[in-house]
Structure formats: C-alpha cells, structure tokens
Amino acid sequence: MIGIPPGTEPVLKLQNVESAYGPIKAIRGVSLQVPHSRIVTVLGSNGAGKTTILKTISGIIDPRRGSILFRGENITAKDPAHIVGRGLSHVPEGREVFPLLSVHDNLMMGAYTRRDRDAIARDLEAVYGYFPILRERAEQDAGLLSGGQQQMLAISRALMAAPQLILLDEPSLGLSPKLTREIFEIVVRINRERGTTMLLVEQNANMALNAADYGYVLENGRIVMEDRCEVLREKEDIREFYLGIRETGARGERRWKRKKTWR
Numbered sequence: 001m002i003g004i005p006p007g008t009e010p011v012l013k014l015q016n017v018e019s020a021y022g023p024i025k026a027i028r029g030v031s032l033q034v035p036h037s038r039i040v041t042v043l044g045s046n047g048a049g050k051t052t053i054l055k056t057i058s059g060i061i062d063p064r065r066g067s068i069l070f071r072g073e074n075i076t077a078k079d080p081a082h083i084v085g086r087g088l089s090h091v092p093e094g095r096e097v098f099p100l101l102s103v104h105d106n107l108m109m110g111a112y113t114r115r116d117r118d119a120i121a122r123d124l125e126a127v128y129g130y131f132p133i134l135r136e137r138a139e140q141d142a143g144l145l146s147g148g149q150q151q152m153l154a155i156s157r158a159l160m161a162a163p164q165l166i167l168l169d170e171p172s173l174g175l176s177p178k179l180t181r182e183i184f185e186i187v188v189r190i191n192r193e194r195g196t197t198m199l200l201v202e203q204n205a206n207m208a209l210n211a212a213d214y215g216y217v218l219e220n221g222r223i224v225m226e227d228r229c230e231v232l233r234e235k236e237d238i239r240e241f242y243l244g245i246r247e248t249g250a251r252g253e254r255r256w257k258r259k260k261t262w263r
C-alpha cells in the first residue's frame with residue numbers, strides 16, 4: 001500500500017475484525033493497516049463504528065472474530081493494560097481527562113508506567129512546547145479547562161506514555177473550526193517531528209483528509225473505500241457525501257441526488 005519500505009511490517013494490522021454489543025454488530029469484518037510513522041484515518045458518520053474499532057484495538061472490547069497485530073504481536077482480546085504497556089495510547093472520544101487532578105498531574109498519569117525520569121522530563125517540556133497553554137495552566141484542575149484545552153491535554157497525556165502508536169477518537173468533536181484547525185496542525189507536527197504513528201477516526205472528513213496520509217471510509221461497520229488521502233479528496237463521492245461539496249452536473253442536475261458509486 002502506501003510506500004511501506006519492502007520488508008517493513010505495519011505497526012498495526014487488523015484482519016476481518018468483527019465486534020458487537022449483544023445482538024448489535026457494530027463492526028463487520030474490518031481490515032486495515034497503519035504503517036510506521038504515518039497518519040491513517042477512518043472516516044465515517046455518527047454510528048458508523050469508529051469508536052468501536054478503537055476500543056477493540058485497545059482491548060476495551062473483545063472482538064467476536066478477526067485478529068489484531070500490533071508491532072508483530074497478536075494482541076487480539078488482550079488486557080488493555082498489557083496493550084498500553086506494549087506502546088499503544090488511546091485518546092478516547094470526549095477526552096476523559098481527570099477533572100480533579102491538575103493539568104501537570106494528568107500529564108504525569110500518562111507516564112506512570114515509565115521509569116526513565118530524564119526522558120519523562122524532556123517529554124513534558126516537549127508537550128508544553130506544543131501546547132503552551134498547558135504550561136500556563138499546569139497547576140489548575142483539568143476540569144476547569146475549556147473543551148479545546150482538555151483535548152490538548154488528552155493528546156499530551158497520551159504522548160507522555162512515549163507511545164509507538166496513538167489512537168485518536170474524534171479530536172474535533174464539539175470544538176470550533178478554529179480550535180479544530182489548531183489541534184490538527186499540532187497533531188501533524190507531532191507526527192512529522194517525532195515520527196509518532198497515528199490512527200485517527202473522524203466525522204470531520206475535511207480536517208482528517210488534510211492531516212492523514214491514507215484513509216478508509218467506514219459505513220455501517222464496513223470499510224467501503226480506501227485510498228491515499230490525496231486521491232480520496234478528489235473523489236466525487238467523498239466530495240459530495242463527506243465534504244459537502246455539491247457539484248452541478250452538465251445539465252444542471254445536482255450530482256448529490258445520484259447514488260454513491262460504492263454501493
């Protein structure tokens with residue numbers, strides 16, 4: 001796929017993964033790969049199964065079928081603590097910072113399994129460099145931060161674990177377009193400067209397609225399309241259904257009335 005050097009295994013590989021809540025199948029046979037040092041996105045509207053994919057990867061939900069390989073190890077249905085210990089950090093939907101702990105203590109919670117004190121101190125400086133507002137608010141309770149600042153804190157807490165892979169669940173949720181842009185810019189910088197591999201799930205196709213290298217489109221729990229983001233951005237279906245760009249056809253017929261070509 002996307003220019004993986006020959007012989008290099010992807011950091012993460014899902015094969016035919018199926019997860020359900022009781023009788024409700026939320027994802028049905030999802031296969032995807034995340035190569036080293038890349039940002040891969042899964043686009044999908046509300047209820048498509050994005051959060052379920054991430055919860056299944058990080059061990060919060062056990063899949064009914066399929067397998068998940070992380071850095072060559074089969075982590076399917078392993079304990080979440082084990083998976084974190086292998087180098088995977090999950091930034092959950094809705095941030096979930098510890099509201100009664102200070103910003104600084106939230107960040108240190110991200111590093112609680114580490115013993116390399118000098119490297120922890122360097123990483124703390126690095127996240128304060130990416131998000132200076134967190135340094136200003138370091139001693140405040142995290143619950144007093146704005147939604148955007150809490151998102152910055154959740155991403156930073158994940159970085160403090162020095163992960164090999166970060167799962168990002170809808171960082172744009174509930175944020176203004178301006179804040180969303182700011183956060184995405186920094187996410188891309190972190191990827192470029194630190195080489196941190198990321199799997200980003202988003203409803204905001206515009207932001208996600210600009211930030212990521214490769215994308216999958218998820219509908220009703222199934223992957224219906226995948227390609228490099230620069231290709232997806234130009235596809236009519238994506239432009240119409242995910243980017244909201246309504247192009248007018250030759251006879252003035254509105255193209256969005258037509259069916260998606262992948263169905």
Ligand SMILES: Nc1ncnc2c1ncn2[C@@H]1O[C@H](COP(=O)(O)OP(=O)(O)O)[C@@H](O)[C@H]1O
Pocket residue numbers: 021024025026044045046047048049050051052053
């Ligand atoms: N705890 C749950 N119990 C039952 N159904 C759920 C639960 N969480 C999600 N679902 C259902 O699974 C499907 C996928 O949900 P989800 O993964 O949260 O989608 P997304 O993150 O793309 O919005 C939806 O139909 C949703 O209603």
Ligand SMILES: [Mg+2]
Pocket residue numbers: 050051052093170
């Ligand atoms: Mg979700």
